[in-house]
Amino acid sequence: MKIQGIESRTDDGGAAIVEIDPFSRDVLADPYAFHPQLRDAGPVVWFPKYGVFGVARYGEVKTVLSDWQTYCSSRGVGLADFAREIPWRTPSLQLERDPPLHAATRGVMNKVVALPRLKSLAPHWKQVAAELVESLAGRRRFDAVQDLAEQFPLRIFPDTLGLLKEGRENLLAYATSTFNAFGPRNDVFLESQVGLDAAQAWIAEACRYENLAPGGWGRDVHDAAAEAGISEGERELLVRSFLSAGIDTTINGIGNLLHAFTLHPTEWQKLRSDRSLIKRAFEEGLRWQGTAQSFFRTTTRETELSGVRLPEGAKIIAFLAAANRDPRHWPDAERFDITRQTSGHVGFGYGIHQCLGQMIARQESEILLEALSSRFASFRAAGVSERRLNNTLFALRSLPVEVDLA
Structure with missing residues (x-):
């Protein structure tokens, strides 16, 4: 699909003017059809519909x-x-704070999500993954999103946090609406708000200290934040930040990777032949079909970026997914290749605001890939996949698959 709307004229600062809407349903459904034209338009572009700049090159x-x-x-x-x-x-206490305030809250979260603590959870997570995969092996045909990508994180991470047992179905609705809110108040956003009041009320209660299970990461966040002098209300918000970082983005990352394997079956065979590629496979999945498509920043002063003048207070949308397929940086960028060296991809962001849940997502995905590749000799589409539109995330609602057992 070729998306029209990029013109050669520029604004007064030198940015190429892009007339199309990057948050339209067509673009959100297939952003990768739009990215090449956006990258080729120039190093910095201007979206008059929203009055913001954009960057899509790596x-x-x-x-x-x-x-x-x-x-x-x-x-x-x-x-x-x-x-x-x-x-x-x-505002998010992680994504929407800068130093020095950002250092205090990030320090608390890094203390809780220390690598040794995360690795100690791996044996239990492996057991859950094996049980889930075995149950799907008996069916041979299933939905790789609803029955697998959603189920695995939801079976392990809420318990890790110590969340309330009842009402966990609210987690997906909450995370979806959170990321939708970073875009405009369009139809996609409004659809995510339907019935959201109940989910938000449950989230608020679930993040309170007294409602979190002893020994869970949720209470650990409260305790570490209290030692750092962070208020009770902000402690609850810090726990809340886990609910999107550790669940929805992981679900989408797994779903998108499995979709990539259905489109490239030879890559699945490579993985089965060499399990040492599991780590690279997940990273390549993030590069090739990433979960987070874009985030905004705001200029703090008048500046210049690649020859384009930017005033103070200019909003800039950074197209992470477009950067991850920029042929100026990645050889054969459009190809999904699990042997690729992907160091430096921006699928988890870059700099001090990199995704809080990236280590969690990596461990969950690698454990699940190990279980899947051990049990399934082939992994192929068994129907038409369906996108779940989101202003920020690239997500699947459904991915029917069929497998052959190893």
Whole structure:
């Protein structure tokens, strides 16, 4: 599909003008059809519909993500500018804070998600993965999103946090709406708000100290944050940040990777022949068909980026997924290749605001891939996949598959 709407004319600062809507349903359903034209339009583009700049080439995206002094997150990583309007939602204490405040909250979370603690969970997670895969092996045909990518994280991570047992179905609705909120108030956003009040009420209660199970990471966050002098209300928000970082983005990452394998069956055979490729396979999945498609930054001062003048207070949308397929940086960029060296991809962001849950997502995905590749000789589509549109995430609602047993 060729998406029209990029013109050769520029705004006064030198940015190519892009007339199409990057948050339209067509673009959200297939952003990769739009990215080549966006990258080729210029190093910096201008979207008059929203009055924002955009970057889609790897070099510029990496610059914007890494230079937090010039391109800040504290004015919102979505379309809204918190310096000019009252946030309609509480800003994220992780994504939407800059140093020095960011260092305090990130330090708390890094203490809780220390690598030794995460590795100690692996034996139980492997057992859960093996049981889930075996149950699906008996069916041979199943939905790789609803029966697998969603089920595995939901069976292990809420228990890790110590969340309430009843009402966990609210987690998916909450995470979807959170990431939708970074975009405009379009139909995709409004659809995610239907029935959300009950989910938000459950989330608020679930993140309270007294409702979290002893020994879980949720209470650990509260305790570590209290030692750091963080208020009770902010402690609850820190626990809440786990609910998107450790669940929804992981679900989408697994779903997108399994979709890639259905499109490239020879890569599945490579994986089965060499299990040492499991780590690379997950990283290549993030590069080739990443979960987080874009995030915003705001300029803190007048600056210049690749010859384009940017005023203070300019909103810039960084297209992470477009950067991850930029042929200026990646050889044979459009090819899904699990042997590729993917170091430096921006699938988890880049710089101080990299995804909080990246180590969690990696461990979950690698454990699940190990179980799947051990049990399934082949992995192929058994129907038409269905996208779940989101203003920020690239997600699947359904992926019917059929497997042959090893």
